[in-house]
Amino acid sequence: MKVALNKTRNSFRLDGREIPFEPGQTIMDAALAAGAYIPHLCHNPQFAPHGSCRVCVVGVNARQVSACTAPASEGLDVDSSSAEIQETRKAILQMLFVEGNHVCPACEKSGACQLQAVAYYTGMLAPHFTHFFPRREVDASHPDYVIDFNRCILCELCVRASRDHDGKRVFAISGRGLGSHLVIDSPSGRLGDSTFAATDKAAHVCPVGAILPKHKGYEVPIGERLYDREPISEVGDVAAHEEA
Amino acid sequence: MSTPSIDQAAGFVADSLARRGRDPELLLQHLIAVQRCFSFVPEEAVAALADALGVTRTQIRAAVDFYAFLHERPRGGFDILVSDNITDRMLGNQRLLRLLCERLGVEPGVSRADGRVTVDLTSCTGMCDQGPAALVNGQALTRLDPGRIDHVADLVEEDTPLERWPGEYFRVEDNIRRAGLLLSEAETDGTSLRSLLAKGADAALAEVERSGLRGRGGAGFTTALKWKFCREAQGGERYVVCNADEGEPGTFKDRVLLTSYTDLVVEGMTLCAGIIGARKGFIYLRGEYAYLVPHLESVLARRRADSLLGETILGHDGFDFDIDIHLGAGAYICGEESALIESLEGKRGVTRKRPPFPVTSGFLGRPTVVNNVETFLAAARVVERGGYWFRGEGTDQSAGSKILSVSGDCARPGIYEYPFGTPVRRVLEDCGAQRVQAVQVSGAAGATLSAAELDRVLAFEDLPTAGSFMVFDQGRDMLDMVRNFAHFFVHESCGFCTPCRVGGALLRDLVEKVAAGQASAYDLEEMRGIGAVMKKSSYCGLGATAPNHVLHTLDKFPDIYGRRLRSAAYTPSFDLDAALSEARALTGREDAGAHLEADA
Numbered sequence: 072m073k074v075a076l077n078k079t080r081n082s083f084r085l086d087g088r089e090i091p092f093e094p095g096q097t098i099m100d101a102a103l104a105a106g107a108y109i110p111h112l113c114h115n116p117q118f119a120p121h122g123s124c125r126v127c128v129v130g131v132n133a134r135q136v137s138a139c140t141a142p143a144s145e146g147l148d149v150d151s152s153s154a155e156i157q158e159t160r161k162a163i164l165q166m167l168f169v170e171g172n173h174v175c176p177a178c179e180k181s182g183a184c185q186l187q188a189v190a191y192y193t194g195m196l197a198p199h200f201t202h203f204f205p206r207r208e209v210d211a212s213h214p215d216y217v218i219d220f221n222r223c224i225l226c227e228l229c230v231r232a233s234r235d236h237d238g239k240r241v242f243a244i245s246g247r248g249l250g251s252h253l254v255i256d257s258p259s260g261r262l263g264d265s266t267f268a269a270t271d272k273a274a275h276v277c278p279v280g281a282i283l284p285k286h287k288g289y290e291v292p293i294g295e296r297l298y299d300r301e302p303i304s305e306v307g308d309v310a311a312h313e314e315a
Numbered sequence: 316m317s318t319p320s321i322d323q324a325a326g327f328v329a330d331s332l333a334r335r336g337r338d339p340e341l342l343l344q345h346l347i348a349v350q351r352c353f354s355f356v357p358e359e360a361v362a363a364l365a366d367a368l369g370v371t372r373t374q375i376r377a378a379v380d381f382y383a384f385l386h387e388r389p390r391g392g393f394d395i396l397v398s399d400n401i402t403d404r405m406l407g408n409q410r411l412l413r414l415l416c417e418r419l420g421v422e423p424g425v426s427r428a429d430g431r432v433t434v435d436l437t438s439c440t441g442m443c444d445q446g447p448a449a450l451v452n453g454q455a456l457t458r459l460d461p462g463r464i465d466h467v468a469d470l471v472e473e474d475t476p477l478e479r480w481p482g483e484y485f486r487v488e489d490n491i492r493r494a495g496l497l498l499s500e501a502e503t504d505g506t507s508l509r510s511l512l513a514k515g516a517d518a519a520l521a522e523v524e525r526s527g528l529r530g531r532g533g534a535g536f537t538t539a540l541k542w543k544f545c546r547e548a549q550g551g552e553r554y555v556v557c558n559a560d561e562g563e564p565g566t567f568k569d570r571v572l573l574t575s576y577t578d579l580v581v582e583g584m585t586l587c588a589g590i591i592g593a594r595k596g597f598i599y600l601r602g603e604y605a606y607l608v609p610h611l612e613s614v615l616a617r618r619r620a621d622s623l624l625g626e627t628i629l630g631h632d633g634f635d636f637d638i639d640i641h642l643g644a645g646a647y648i649c650g651e652e653s654a655l656i657e658s659l660e661g662k663r664g665v666t667r668k669r670p671p672f673p674v675t676s677g678f679l680g681r682p683t684v685v686n687n688v689e690t691f692l693a694a695a696r697v698v699e700r701g702g703y704w705f706r707g708e709g710t711d712q713s714a715g716s717k718i719l720s721v722s723g724d725c726a727r728p729g730i731y732e733y734p735f736g737t738p739v740r741r742v743l744e745d746c747g748a749q750r751v752q753a754v755q756v757s758g759a760a761g762a763t764l765s766a767a768e769l770d771r772v773l774a775f776e777d778l779p780t781a782g783s784f785m786v787f788d789q790g791r792d793m794l795d796m797v798r799n800f801a802h803f804f805v806h807e808s809c810g811f812c813t814p815c816r817v818g819g820a821l822l823r824d825l826v827e828k829v830a831a832g833q834a835s836a837y838d839l840e841e842m843r844g845i846g847a848v849m850k851k852s853s854y855c856g857l858g859a860t861a862p863n864h865v866l867h868t869l870d871k872f873p874d875i876y877g878r879r880l881r882s883a884a885y886t887p888s889f890d891l892d893a894a895l896s897e898a899r900a901l902t903g904r905e906d907a908g909a910h911l912e913a914d915a
Contacts, residue, residue, distance in 0.1 A: 122668045123812050128852045135851045140668045162848045166817035200821055200845075225810070244810075245377035247646070247663070249820045251810030256373035 083147035085109075085129075092143040099127060099139040108304035109151050110160060110189045112167075112278050113226035114139040115310055118235060124226055125163050126189060130156050161195045168198040170249070172207065172221035173279075179288050180280030182296030183312075186224060188303035203249070210255070212263030215285055216274055222281040223253050228310075229282060233273040241267045253281075275313045318392055318430075319352060324359035327352055332367050339368045340679070342661030343378060346385055347602070347642050351453065354394060355386040374662075381663040383437065383645030383806075384453075384602050391426045391433035393471045398448040400439035400564045401755075401799040402722045402785055408447040411464050412436065418468035432471050438647060438803060439564040440603045443722035443785070444490050444729045452477060453605045456484055485606070489571045490729030493745060496708055496716040497693055498732045501576045505623045507586050507698040512631050516590045520546075523590075523694055525702025527714030532558060532650070532687035533757060533781035534856070535713075538694060541684055544674040546591040548682035555587045555596035555636075556678065556685040558655055562601055562647040563758035564803060565783035566720045569688040571730050573600075573607055576692055577614040581638065583691025585624060586698055587684055588636040596638040597678075599655050602645050611640055647807035651855055652685040654809065665809045666855040689718055689782070709735035713774040721746045723755075723786035731784075733773065740769040742784060750789045753872070758783035759800040760860035763793075763867035794830060794875040797868055801826040804861040815858025818849040822865060833890075835882045843869060 082091045083098070085107055092101035097120060102109050113124040122140040129138045130150035138151070150156055167173075167186060175181045207220040225244065230253075233241040241262075245254040257265035267273065274282060293299070297312055306312070319327070331345050342364065349360045356379050365372045379385040397403070397412045416423060416434050426433040442448035445457040454477060456467070463484060470480055491498055511519045524539035545553060557580065561569040572580055584596050598611065615638055618624040628634040641659055643649050649658045653667035656677050677683020686694075693715060697705045705715045713735035719742065722728045726747025733742065743751055754764045756773070757780040764771065764778075771777050787793065801823040810816045825842050828834045846862030853859045868875060892911040899909050 120668065122854055125813050125852045125854065137854075142670065159848055159852050162818075162844065163813050163852060166813050166821070169821075170813075170817045201824065203820070225816075240371050240374070243371070243373045243377045244663075245373070245380040246810065247381045247648075248805055248808040248810045249816055250380075251816065254373055254377060256371045260373075 081143070081145050083143055083145065083149055085149045086152045090143075090149075096143050097139055098129060098131075098136075098141050098143050098147070098149055101143045102138065103307075108307070109138045110192055110303075111139060112185055112189060112224060113228065115228055115276060115278075115308060118228065118231045118276075121227060121231070124167070124224065126160055128156060128159050128163070135159065157193060161193045162199075164190050164193060164195050165197075165199045167224050168195075169200045169202045170205070171223065172204065178222065178280045179283055180222075182291075182293050182299045183309050184280055184298070185278035185303065185309050188298040188309075191298070192303050207252075210262050211285075212259075212261040213265075213267060213285075214263070215269040216262065216267065217283050217285055218253075218255075218262055219281055219283070220253060222279045224279055224281075225251055225253065226278060228276040228278065229253070229273040232276045233267075233271060236272040239266050239271065239273075241265050241271070241273060276310045278309060318354045318389070321353060321357040321359055324349070324353060324357045325363045328360050328363035328367070337367055339370055340660040342368055342370060342375065343382070343644060343658060344641060344661070346375070346379060346382075347644055350385050350644075354390045354392065355388055368661075370661075378661070378663055381646065381809075382643075385644050389426060389430060391421075391431055392474070393432040394450075394452055395432065395434045395467075395471075396437035396440075396450045397434070398438075398440040398442060398446060398450070399436040399799070400443060400446075401796045402443040402565060403439070403446045403448060404795065404799060405723060405787075405791070406447045408459075411447055411459050411461065414461060415464050415468060418465065419471060431474070437603075437645065438562065438807065441561055441567040441570050441601070442487065443565055443567055443720065445488055446722075450603060453602065454485055455487055455603070455606055457487055487570070487574070487606075488729075489575055491571065491575075492721075492727055492729040493731040493733070495732035495734065496705065497579075497689075497696060497718065498576070498730070501579065503578050503582055503695065503699070505582065505621070505629065507582055507695045508589065508623060508629055510698050511586055511589045512629060512634070516546075519586065519698050520590050522698050522702045526693075526697040526705040527702070527709075528690065528693055528697060528705065529713070529775065530687055531689035531693065531717070531781065532652075533563075533779060535775045535779055538686065538690055541674055541686070542587060542590055544672075545682045545684045548675040550675075550681050552595070552679075553591055553593045553682040554678045554684070555584050555591070555593045556652075556655070556659065556683055557584055557596070557598045557638075557688055557691055558650065558652065558685050559598050559604070559688050560601045560643050560650040560655060561604070561688070562650045562807075563760065563781055563783050564800070565722055565755065565758050565785040566781060567722075568718045568720045568730055568782045570604055570607070572688050572692055572718070573598075573604070573611065577611060578618070579692045579695050580688055581614060581618060581624065581691075583686075583693070583695035584638060585628065585636055586695055587686070587691065589628075589634060591682070591684060593684075594635050594637070596636060597659055598638060598640045599643060599649070599659055600640055601643045601649075605642055608640055608642070615640075646809075647803075648809040648855075648857055651857060654855075655685060656683065663809070665811045666857075668854075687781075710772075710774050710776065712776045717773055717780065718782055719773075719780070719784045720782050721784045721786070724748060724751075724788035724791070725786045735774045736772050738770050738772050739764060739778070742773075743769065743786065746786070748786045748788070751786060752789045752791060753787040753793055753796075755783070755785040755787070755796065755864075756780050758785075759803055760857070760863060763796075763864055763871060765871040792875065793868055793872045794826075794879070797864055797875070798826055798830055800864045804857070808857065808861070812854035812858060814849045814853045815855075815861060818845050818853075819858070819861055821845050822849070822862060826865065829876055829879050832879050833881055834876070835880055835884055837884060839869060839876055839880075 111127040649664040654664040658664040
């Protein structure tokens with residue numbers, strides 16, 4: 072159906088840089104395709120845009136929108152780097168840090184964690200807000216994988232991967248408000264009693280250290296991990312580097 | 316009141332499936348029925364519904380966990396929920412709650428050991444003009460006072476079924492104080508539908524366009540445009556949805572419209588169906604108004620008998636349209652149209668991303684018009700009496716009239732209809748408000764006005780409003796309102812996006828820090844910062860408007876914060892000495908050495 076009626080390509084500007092786009096693409100799609108980085112957590116190009124984490128906020132026409140859900144359109148001036156946008160993004164990241172229990176020095180995912188990497192990228196030095204210190208559990212019932220709910224940021228990537236890719240619906244979000252939490256579909260509510268398998272897509276999409284493989288740890292020393300070597304703006308999502 | 320044994324749950328679900336149907340989108344309706352029968356949703360019912368509807372048990376439990384009126388564990392045979400809007404508080408609901416709990420020997424939110432009763436708080440039940448209010452097993456109680464609370468406690472102890480409670484306790488008044496364009500007449504004989512059939516859909520739509528009617532739910536989208544977009548959208552089946560999830564604290568006008576202007580509302584929906592080509596519609600009714608269901612059903616039945624609804628409406632071949640009532644179950648977010656559609660499909664009421672908008676992809680992904688109760692009513696009159704009739708009132712940008720729900724400190728709370736463009740001062744004079752300190756326009760999510768702003772006008776271009784109008788006199792501490800709203804928004808955030816889910820809770824904690832006299836000027840700046848992030852970056856209107864009350868009062872009522880500050884610069888969020896209390900208890904020490912020095 073697509074017919075090039077004229078040669079002018081559609082494009083918008085991202086922080087002054089010209090970004091081409093195809094009709095139907097979001098600002099995020101087009102930016103990623105052009106190799107331009109917009110910080111994000113709940114977005115993964117393999118799944119439908121979600122728009123929940125709000126880390127990809129960009130300024131468009133004096134409004135803030137999420138780049139992962141906003142359609143690209145001709146001539147837009149998109150601001151992803153002004154002090155105002157960076158401040159909003161930093162505050163959202165700080166909210167995510169105080170909502171859960173994120174202890175980077177004690178986390179196997181440190182150095183390959185998108186939350187940590189995006190925080191560094193955004194210049195976040197401390198969580199700033201008062202910690203909620205919620206009491207959350209660790210589910211080690213599965214032979215191959217462990218879930219540490221302390222680190223879940225409710226991005227729903229595992230929910231989407233299990234439902235849309237694995238055809239299993241192992242995960243869901245329950246509750247509401249600050250009480251929203253990840254739940255597992257099994258008679259006991261434990262991962263070990265579910266149909267979850269190490270080969271599931273859902274096992275390889277978590278941007279943080281909430282869903283981790285068992286039987287190995289610290290195989291790559293801290294200091295040599297993905298985001299230790301290069302910033303997230305260069306190497307992108309951790310999921311893209313996982314062997315699925 | 317005794318509840319049936321859970322052995323009957325599977326049988327009950329089978330009956331419910333036979334009666335209501337087996338479409339997955341009916342899940343919430345089945346759950347509400349189960350909750351009502353068993354006082355909770357037993358695992359047996361979850362299993363039976365999962366098998367029948369093809370959804371996972373986890374999805375069902377997630378829905379139960381989301382809706383405030385659904386429970387995983389048994390509630391008391393009498394489940395009493397005291398309405399906790401700020402207007403209820405101003406009428407003394409806290410004292411009545413304590414009284415009731417004392418009389419019944421219960422803690423709020425904890426079912427009594429014998430299973431007889433649960434007493435708890437709930438968000439505004441829409442009875443602000445006749446509060447303090449409550450719900451008992453979903454039925455509205457109005458005008459509570461210590462005498463009635465006493466008697467209610469007796470009735471509960473005697474296990475008296477609700478049918479034998481005094482009818483007076485359940486009486487809900489319309490309290491229409493000022494009728495204008497729309498409220499002056501409630502009757503209709505289907506004139507707008509005849510006009511639609513005589514002149515055609517294009518002409519009827521043109522009339523709605525000419526009227527300048529904009530949505531009455533607050534956002535103010537042009538009604539004719541919404542209908543036109545839906546009519547022109549691709550995709551076969553389309554739907555008309557009446558948003559009767561009147562959850563904004565302080566509003567109750569839709570309750571009155573659904574009670575006494577029901578025909579006009581239904582007619583407006585039917586008219587919309589005729590114009591956009593829908594065969595099916597829904598009234599999404601908030602759970603707090605469940606007592607209206609028999610009335611609504613009887614009006615729908617009468618209209619079917621009169622050929623104003625159902626198949627071949629007014630003898631016109633191909634004009635088929637019918638309406639189902641879907642109940643909500645205690646979720647403010649479901650007043651947002653995309654969350655409402657999710658709920659209508661039986662899911663947790665979480666907002667959808669837009670675009671696509673409901674006019675192209677709404678209920679079951681099909682083109683859907685969602686309008687407020689008042690919008691449908693107005694549209695029916697517009698097609699009957701002409702666009703100019705409506706346009707004759709109001710302002711250029713805000714045509715026609717607006718129906719207000721007035722409550723709080725005034726002599727005559729109730730329903731008032733004014734032309735758009737009416738100053739706030741006029742409403743205050745009419746309702747008998749004296750010594751006004753503040754007015755909260757358009758609910759908890761709306762605007763806080765100080766006494767210096769009473770000449771501002773109710774109109775989309777100045778003070779847009781969905782109708783809630785709460786008055787505070789000079790005797791009130793406005794921080795009570797702020798605390799009430801801050802807790803409300805934490806309770807009602809759906810939890811989908813970070814700024815609303817976390818920011819709202821941070822804001823509440825800071826408001827409480829102020830109230831406890833522990834805050835500093837630094838905390839006030841923090842509140843502004845968090846509020847700004849929520850406003851700018853939230854996913855939907857709930858998060859974007861949730862900090863309004865804090866931001867407005869910080870600007871307009873700085874003293875309610877300033878006089879409570881503990882120190883000018885910075886006070887930590889926790890008390891170091893208090894944090895040692897557990898260690899002192901364990902070591903049995905209370906001497907001076909076991910205490911940190913008082914604040915340096």
